[in-house]
Amino acid sequence: MVYAEEYMTKKVHSITPDATVSDIIKLVKETTHDTFPVVVNSKVKGIVSVHDLIGKDELDEVSEFMTPRDDMIVTKPHTKIMDVGRIMFRTGFSKLPIVDENNNILGIITNTDVIRSQIEKTTPKKLKKIVNSYINLGYEVTTKRETIQIDDLIPTQANVYEDELYGRAYELKRGLAEPIIVIKTNVNEKYILVDGHHRAVAACLSNIKELEAHVLEINTDKTMGIEKTAEKQGLKSLKDIKILDEEKMNCSSAYKLRANILEL
Template sequence: MVKVSEYMTKKVDCLSPDNTVKDAIRFVKETGHDAFPVVVDGKLVGIVSVHDLVGKDENEKIGNIMTKREDMIVAKPDADIMDIGRLMFRTGFSKLPVVDDENNLVGIITNTDVIRSQIEKTTPEKLNKIVKTYENLGLKTRVERGYVSIDELKPTQSKVHEDELTGRMYELKKGLAEPIIAIKTKKSGYILIDGHHRAVAAYKLGIPKLDAYIIYIDTDKKLGIEKTAESQGLRTLKDIKIIDENNENSINTYTLKPKVNFD
């Protein structure tokens, strides 16, 4: 069993009940996220989304418009990530707060994380697990091998690591890189599922297309993973950030004066 804790994001952007709608809108612009857990002293008390902000007075307190904890669906760190994935698919939620037994916010899990949890190191295994994941959700698939233009790839990962990127550039120059994995639906472009470092490396090297396993999914609706990517401002490879260190082990909270600490 793969646990939620293995794939959840530990750096969580949060709001306080005392923040206002104006603060939340500013936070949306700063982070690119569309929903935020609401916490008090590290405890989850609610969640607010951009839909909750529409039409509200900018001075309205978040605590008055948020969905309260008792009405929320949450995940636990030890839960089976596929059980959470099925729950998200049935309910339509693209992300869920993760809390421990004391209701402390410890992370957030997204539908993107669920898909990534099925990806392992060997490409055939990656491919088969991704296909099986969508088939388990009731979608028809077919797989073809081909080439995909770099310009047509829509990323689902917001950042890549500089050291690994250097390695992928070397592999591409030597012709050693394995195929990427992309999803193609009836109305969407090519959604990049696995191979973000390879894709960014190809972009930096001026390589126009990459060898790919293409998973064709028989649906005219946007997949949750694509919606999540769009909510993060991910539309082309140019939107991916290149970082040289991992800073994902803290909680960022938008606070008012007096300062509220959610560490």
């Protein structure tokens, strides 16, 4: 499990309530940041961004136009990183202060940190774990990096979550997504999708035709258990995966989701 404290920036550039617009402009130039927690004796009192400066005079004080603590959204160090991402997505905030139980500032986390956590967290370790699992089952396994067509994927996961699809689509369009993990056997010309269902569905909705993949080539002429499970669930292509998180995921709403992702 990955938590916010693992990716937060501990050195936080903060300001005090009596700082002026001129002080903020100077801090923006010095740090290249655009959002600053308002802190007094380590306690978070509010937050201010460059957008709040519009129409303000240089000598106006932060306390007059900051977002006060009661109206802020903060998070805790042991919040799961994906929960932080969901909060950001649903609120539109790109930066969240991290506080302890007594409202002391501990750090700050950005949407870039959330994306970075997803890129860095799994590939080598997860790939090795999956490979070792099949070796321990007695299979002969070799691996290679390859670009594959998403139409050639056989999914093994019946459901994905709508809100996470937006994050995966964002990563894909900016070249930030890690490779999916698939299995190739002697039985089927297609690839069995082991890890990366959200990425694959997001690619499908984004009209992306191919993905980078870690391909586990398993030397067997028998249908594997994971493929039999997929068959029992009626999973033959990515179109068979259900998208959750919407009350009625009908054709109309699925079309709307696709349109929203294409606009990213």
